Amino acid sequence: MVKNRVVANKWDVMTISKLVLIELWKRKSQLVTGLLAITLGIAVIVAIQSVSVVSEQNVARNLDNLGANILVLPQGASIDNYYTSDIDAPTLPMDYVERILTSTIAGVDNMSPKLTRRVKVGDQSVVLTGILPKSEIASKPLWQSSGLPGAEVKAACTQNQSANKSHGMEDEKLKRKAIDTLNNNDCIAGSQVAKKLKLSANKPISILGKEFKVVKILPETGTVDDDRIFANLKDVQHLLGIENQVSAIEIMGCCNAISEGLLGKLRNILPDTRITTIGQIVSTQIETNRLMRKVTLVMLVIIFFVGGISIGNYIWANVNERKREIGILRMMGADRGTIYKMFLLKALILGIAGGMLGFLLGTLAGVVLGPYLAGIAVKPVYSYLLWSVLLSVVISLAGSLFPTYLAAKFDPHTNLQED
Amino acid sequence: MILKGINIVKQYPHKGGLINALDNVSFTINEGDFVTVTGPSGSGKSTLLLALFGLIRLTSGIIVLHEKRIDNTPDWHLTELRKKFAGYILQSFALIPYLTTIQNVMIPLALEKVPGKEQYKRAAEILDYVGLADRMEHLPRELSAGQQQRVAIARSIVHRPQIILADEPTGNLDPALSREILDFLQKINRENKITIIMVTHSPLAAGYGTMKLHLNEGKIVA
Numbered sequence: 001m002v003k004n005r006v007v008a009n010k011w012d013v014m015t016i017s018k019l020v021l022i023e024l025w026k027r028k029s030q031l032v033t034g035l036l037a038i039t040l041g042i043a044v045i046v047a048i049q050s051v052s053v054v055s056e057q058n059v060a061r062n063l064d065n066l067g068a069n070i071l072v073l074p075q076g077a078s079i080d081n082y083y084t085s086d087i088d089a090p091t092l093p094m095d096y097v098e099r100i101l102t103s104t105i106a107g108v109d110n111m112s113p114k115l116t117r118r119v120k121v122g123d124q125s126v127v128l129t130g131i132l133p134k135s136e137i138a139s140k141p142l143w144q145s146s147g148l149p150g151a152e153v154k155a156a157c158t159q160n161q162s163a164n165k166s167h168g169m170e171d172e173k174l175k176r177k178a179i180d181t182l183n184n185n186d187c188i189a190g191s192q193v194a195k196k197l198k199l200s201a202n203k204p205i206s207i208l209g210k211e212f213k214v215v216k217i218l219p220e221t222g223t224v225d226d227d228r229i230f231a232n233l234k235d236v237q238h239l240l241g242i243e244n245q246v247s248a249i250e251i252m253g254c255c256n257a258i259s260e261g262l263l264g265k266l267r268n269i270l271p272d273t274r275i276t277t278i279g280q281i282v283s284t285q286i287e288t289n290r291l292m293r294k295v296t297l298v299m300l301v302i303i304f305f306v307g308g309i310s311i312g313n314y315i316w317a318n319v320n321e322r323k324r325e326i327g328i329l330r331m332m333g334a335d336r337g338t339i340y341k342m343f344l345l346k347a348l349i350l351g352i353a354g355g356m357l358g359f360l361l362g363t364l365a366g367v368v369l370g371p372y373l374a375g376i377a378v379k380p381v382y383s384y385l386l387w388s389v390l391l392s393v394v395i396s397l398a399g400s401l402f403p404t405y406l407a408a409k410f411d412p413h414t415n416l417q418e419d
Numbered sequence: 420m421i422l423k424g425i426n427i428v429k430q431y432p433h434k435g436g437l438i439n440a441l442d443n444v445s446f447t448i449n450e451g452d453f454v455t456v457t458g459p460s461g462s463g464k465s466t467l468l469l470a471l472f473g474l475i476r477l478t479s480g481i482i483v484l485h486e487k488r489i490d491n492t493p494d495w496h497l498t499e500l501r502k503k504f505a506g507y508i509l510q511s512f513a514l515i516p517y518l519t520t521i522q523n524v525m526i527p528l529a530l531e532k533v534p535g536k537e538q539y540k541r542a543a544e545i546l547d548y549v550g551l552a553d554r555m556e557h558l559p560r561e562l563s564a565g566q567q568q569r570v571a572i573a574r575s576i577v578h579r580p581q582i583i584l585a586d587e588p589t590g591n592l593d594p595a596l597s598r599e600i601l602d603f604l605q606k607i608n609r610e611n612k613i614t615i616i617m618v619t620h621s622p623l624a625a626g627y628g629t630m631k632l633h634l635n636e637g638k639i640v641a
Contacts, residue, residue, distance in 0.1 A: 013535025014525035019518070026517035328513040331474065332527050332574075333502025335495060413469045 016338055020345045030318070034350050035357065037310030041303045042358025042392045043365060046384050048299050050366030054376045070251035072096065072266065073274045082116075082248050091115070091245035094237075096270055100249075105265045107257020112250040115236050116228075121207055126193050127228045128207060130236025130246075133182035182232045187212040191219060192226040205229075208239050300391075307392075308399035311350065315343055316403035323410065330412035339408040347400035348393060355392030359385045420486070421581060421614050422448040422471065427480035429466055429637075440466040442637035444480070448630065450581070453608045454616045455628030462634040464618040468584050471616070472505050473497030502530055506575030506583045506613075510590035512567040514559040520570050521546060521555040527578040545573040549603065565596040569603065576607060583607070585617040589624055601627050 024031050073082060074090035081089040097113045115130040182188070187207075189199045194217045199205060205212050212231060220226055237243050253262050266275050319326070326339060363380045370378030429441040440463045448454055456464045469475040471482060473489065482490040489500060506527070507513075514523050524542040533541070546552055549569040559567055568588060575583050585604065589597035605627055608615050619625055633641040 012521070012525075012539040014522055014529040014538055016529065019515075019526075019529070022522070023517055324511070324513055325515050328507070328509070328515070329526070329530075330498075331501065331507045333498055333505075333530050335498045338530070411474075413465075413474045 016341050017345060020342055020349070024346060024349065030314075031350075034311065034314040034318075035354050037314060038307055038350060038354030038392055038396055039357040039361060041307035041310070041395065042355055042388050043362035045299060045303050045391065046359050046362025046388055047365040047369070048362075049296065049384060050363060050378050050381055051370050051373075051376065052296060053381055054370065054378050058376065069277055070253045070263070070266070071276050072249040072251065072270060073276070074247075075272050075274055077248075077274060079276070089117075089247060091242060091247055092249075092273055094244040094246050096273070097246075097249060099269055100251075100266065103265075103269050105262065105269070107254040107262045108251055108266075109254060110252040113233065113246040114248060114250065115233060115240065115242060115245065116247045117236075117240050119208055121197060121205065121229075124196055126197070127224075128236060128240075129228045129230050130233035130240075131182070131230050132233050182215070182230075184232055184235050185210075185212050186215045187229050187231040188216045188218060189214050189230075190226040190228045191217060191221070193229055207231075210239055304391075304395055304398075307395040311347065311396045311399035312403055313399075314350075315347060315400040316406075318346070319343065319403050319407040326407055326410055327412040330410070336408040340404055343400055343404040343407055344397060347396045347404075351393035351396030352389055354396065355389030356385070358392060359388035362388070420447055421450045421452075421484070422616075423481075423483040424467075424471075425481040425483070427467070427470065427482065428478045429463070429470060429475060430478045439637045441470065441477075441480075444634075444637070444639055446632060446639065448614060448616065450614055451608065451612045452614050453605065453627060453629045454614070454632060455625045455630075456616065456618045456632045456634065457620070457625045458634035460620075463637040464634055465586055466637075467632075467634070468586055468616065468618050471582075471584065472501045474501075502527070502578070504581050506578070506580040508568070508571050508575045508583060508585040508588045510587035512559070512564075512571045512591075514567055514570055514574075516559055519556050519558060520551060520562070523559070523570055524573045524577050527574060531578055533578075542573075542577055545577045546570075549573045564592055565599060568592065568596075568600050572600070572603060572607070576611070576613065580613065582614045582616065585615060587619055588617065589619070589621060594623065597621065597623060 071079070071082065072092070073079075074092040077090045094113060097111055100108060100111060113132060117128055118125055119128045120126075187205065189197075189205075193199070194214075197205065199214050199217065201214055201217055203214050205214055207229065212229075218225065231239075233246070237245065251266075263275055263277065267273075329338065363384070366378040367380065370376050424444055424446045427441050427444040428439065430437040430439055442463075444463070444467065456467060458464050466475060470477055473492070473494070477490050480490065481488055484500065484504065489497065492500075515526070518526070521539070521542050524545060525538045528538040528541060543552070543555065546555055549572055551566060551569055551573065554562060554566060554570075559570070562570065568591075572588075575585075583604070588604070589600050592600060601624055604615055604617070607613055617624065617628070625631065631641070632639055
């Protein structure tokens with residue numbers, strides 16, 4: 001049968017996978033069309049997500065600036081008690097702070113125990129509030145602008161929380177500074193009380209017979225803090241004769257944790273207290289987060305369908321173009337699994353390539369257009385590469401499944417008789 | 420006996436009724452036969468060819484391959500039988516346009532998962548046998564019609580089938596090329612004892628048959 005033997009080349013093997021690669025390579029213009037659909041889809045998602053991450057961080061920071069969102073009050077106390085600071089307002093043990101700290105409850109980022117009482121300074125009635133300086137400053141973002149020195153502390157929903165870590169980024173701007181100490185005889189005055197009592201920095205003030213030095217006048221915050229004088233908690237407890245007691249514990253809880261039952265967990269370890277959220281703050285935080293998630297989800301669903309249909313359409317056109325090829329392969333003994341392999345492998349390759357290209361294009365678009373369109377600096381989120389490829393592959397395979405099913409069902413002879 | 424048909428009936432629905440594409444067709448084909456199937460258009464020739472290995476399911480009747488009934492076996496088994504026992508040659512050549520000559524010929528071996536080295540060796544040998552050793556890296560569009568049909572023949576025999584099923588293999592060729600291809604099929608038939616079942620309109624092609632079936636309105640009339 002053989003006249004001249006040809007030396008075998010071990011690399012010249014034919015497989016169905018190789019058939020797919022050759023077909024992709026030999027029909028480059030079609031490959032570009034097919035890739036375009038999935039690449040653009042993924043690029044849109046990556047660009048939106050890249051911008052969203054930074055936007056979410058901005059939103060998180062803004063939400064964080066709203067301050068504490070959970071109040072732990074003594075049993076029977078009301079929010080009014082908390083604000084009016086009546087002389088006979090009930091208190092709760094200071095030990096409760098330790099109880100929360102030593103628990104395994106997640107989502108409590110900062111606690112500000114405080115003792116608040118209305119006192120007379122001269123002939124003026126003012127509210128004296130004892131605070132733990134570090135905790136208090138951390139929970140009062142509006143105090144940050146006053147230039148108080150101190151170490152960085154974490155704030156609610158910030159870098160140690162999944163809300164931000166899930167994006168693979170940490171926002172340095174979310175770190176706050178707190179003063180480390182507030183000496184026994186030091187105090188900080190709110191802007192209104194400073195005006196009322198004509199206080200200024202480094203000037204002395206006598207409260208309940210004890211001399212304090214005003215170390216700082218806070219900028220106007222538009223809150224009850226403007227009418228308060230803040231001193232060291234231990235100092236105030238001693239001065240008021242209410243040792244180891246506080247009026248309230250303000251907590252900055254991660255809003256995700258709140259929606260996941262943080263209040264219930266706190267109530268379990270502090271049964272004889274009244275634990276409440278500062279409703280507007282929490283609902284704003286939760287609603288904003290929910291909205292961001294919904295926007296992303298809507299985009300994802302749209303891209304899934306648009307991308308899936310585009311890829312499906314491309315594969316269907318490819319199936320129709322290759323009907324004769326499918327027919328002859330089936331005649332030669334290719335089973336339906338082989339036909340599935342041919343088209344789904346092609347979809348897989350398109351998905352991987354489309355995901356990678358989409359990531360590059362989307363990231364580039366986000367980085368370049370983000371500052372112009374959204375006014376925010378966007379950085380590449382490298383973890384999106386994996387998600388882009390995964391999403392692209394899923395969309396590509398899902399879109400190709402039905403055309404491939406039809407291709408595998410073709411009658412071989414019908415296709416061959418169509419010439 | 421290699422292949423036997425017993426009372427084969429194939430009906431198609433047509434305008435609310437049924438038409439008999441094959442009507443009680445029976446035959447026995449022995450190993451090494453060169454069978455020509457002739458008849459006017461619509462007589463059921465191609466239907467018979469497609470029915471032999473289950474590409475069309477019968478309405479009734481029996482097909483026996485090597486003493487085993489195959490008309491009632493599942494699709495996957497018929498696919499395996501086609502892969503192992505049959506080679507197809509079509510009027511339109513049906514080469515895969517983006518594959519080179521040798522890649523086209525290697526396809527049946529790829530489906531049989533023959534190892535790479537062996538694939539190339541066997542495909543190259545067969546292309547040499549059909550006189551296309553110098554056209555191995557050409558694409559189908561770079562070959563003449565006769566060369567394309569020889570590639571199709573090479574592809575149909577590379578996996579060493581026992582039966583070649585040819586549907587109008589010379590339908591697209593001029594008389595000189597037709598004779599060349601028919602001579603070649605005869606050579607394959609004689610040298611390798613491969614059974615050939617060839618559907619044809621051409622009296623020239625019909626003359627090559629050692630066994631002749633003539634169909635008319637789905638019945639064997641000669």
